[in-house]
Amino acid sequence: MFAPDRPVHFTRQSPSVHNGLKGLRLLCISAMAWAVSGCSLLQTESFNFQAELPENFTISATTYYDAASGESCPGHKVVKSDQPKGTQLIELKLPLTEKVKGCSRVLKSVVLNIEGQWGKRELDMSLQKAALYIRDEPTETTRPFPASGPLVFQGQCQWLFRTVGSRRFIRKILQCRALDANGVVQKSLAGGSMLRDGLAGRTVKLVLSVAQKEQPYYRGWWLETPKGWRPCTGLWGTNNEEYCTEPYKFLDSFKMPDGRDCTVYPNCTE
Structure with missing residues (x-):
């Protein structure tokens, strides 16, 4: 006589094992996404x-x-x-x-x-x-x-x-x-x-x-004095600042941004 076939038993997975497999699948998907998007990450x-x-x-x-x-x-x-x-x-x-x-x-x-x-x-x-x-x-x-x-x-x-x-x-x-x-x-x-x-x-x-001290935009067109910078004129016969040459001649006045008439910069008056 032959013994009957043994029944086959299916074991149900516990919740912890199921969650672990699910997490593993998500990890694999994330890794694939990382590989696919590598170029965009570099950007x-x-x-x-x-x-x-x-x-x-x-x-x-x-x-x-x-x-x-x-x-x-x-x-x-x-x-x-x-x-x-x-x-x-x-x-x-x-x-x-x-x-x-x-x-x-x-x-x-x-x-x-x-x-x-x-x-x-x-x-x-x-x-x-x-x-x-x-x-x-x-x-x-x-x-x-x-x-x-x-x-x-x-x-x-x-x-x-x-x-x-x-x-x-x-x-x-x-x-x-x-x-x-x-x-x-x-x-x-x-x-x-x-x-x-x-x-x-x-x-x-x-x-x-x-820088602590301001300087003339045109080098040599203003003369530094103990009272401040004075704008030279007279070289080309205009009423504007010009290159300083001896004997020195200075502009009568210039205007500060606030409208004051001044003869030296930045102190305004000598």
């Missing part, structure tokens, strides 16, 4: 830009891109801070890569638009630029990243004064230049260059200061 790479500004200064950035793969799709965009005007520490997030209409682009440079307010009226302002350059290979001027903390570029802004118009009103022009490691003013614009490799997620900081 969101960025770095943090900070600007430490003097009082009455503000800054915005214009980012310039080139095609990543030899295509012809350069472009640029303006990035402005949403922080209140007058904030002296500006922070911007600047994308390193992006994709526009199927064209992949990489960041090549950032032009920093500096605005300084020198008077109370809205038009009493002047613009100057600084720049950041992103290099794929190191050069003599490429700055290395520190082991920790931000990569800092130092700059100094100088207010330059002159007279304009038939009434010879004082106007001011902003000039910002880079500072070297010893704090010496350079001829180049504020900012500098850095390597693309390692830039993602890091912070780059521009620290701007203002």
Whole structure:
């Protein structure tokens, strides 16, 4: 006689095992999504830009891109801070890569638009630029990243004064230049260059200061005296400031922004 076949038993999974399998399936799906979206994740790479500004200064950035793969799709965009005007520490997030209409682009440079307010009226302002350059290979001027903390570029802004118009009103022009490691003013614009490799997620900081003493816009057209700067005239026979030559001859007066008639700057009267 043959023994009857043994019955087959199906074991019901416990809730914990079922949830574990469900979690494993979700993990696998997430991993597949990560792999599929790898390119789009790269497109969101960025770095943090900070600007430490003097009082009455503000800054915005214009980012310039080139095609990543030899295509012809350069472009640029303006990035402005949403922080209140007058904030002296500006922070911007600047994308390193992006994709526009199927064209992949990489960041090549950032032009920093500096605005300084020198008077109370809205038009009493002047613009100057600084720049950041992103290099794929190191050069003599490429700055290395520190082991920790931000990569800092130092700059100094100088207010330059002159007279304009038939009434010879004082106007001011902003000039910002880079500072070297010893704090010496350079001829180049504020900012500098850095390597693309390692830039993602890091912070780059521009620290701007203002020179304590203002200078004439036209060098040699004003004479510095113990009481202040006096505008020369007489060389070309006009009623405006001109190059100083001996014997010195000075303008009778010029006007300060508030309308005062003055003979020396910035003290107004001798």
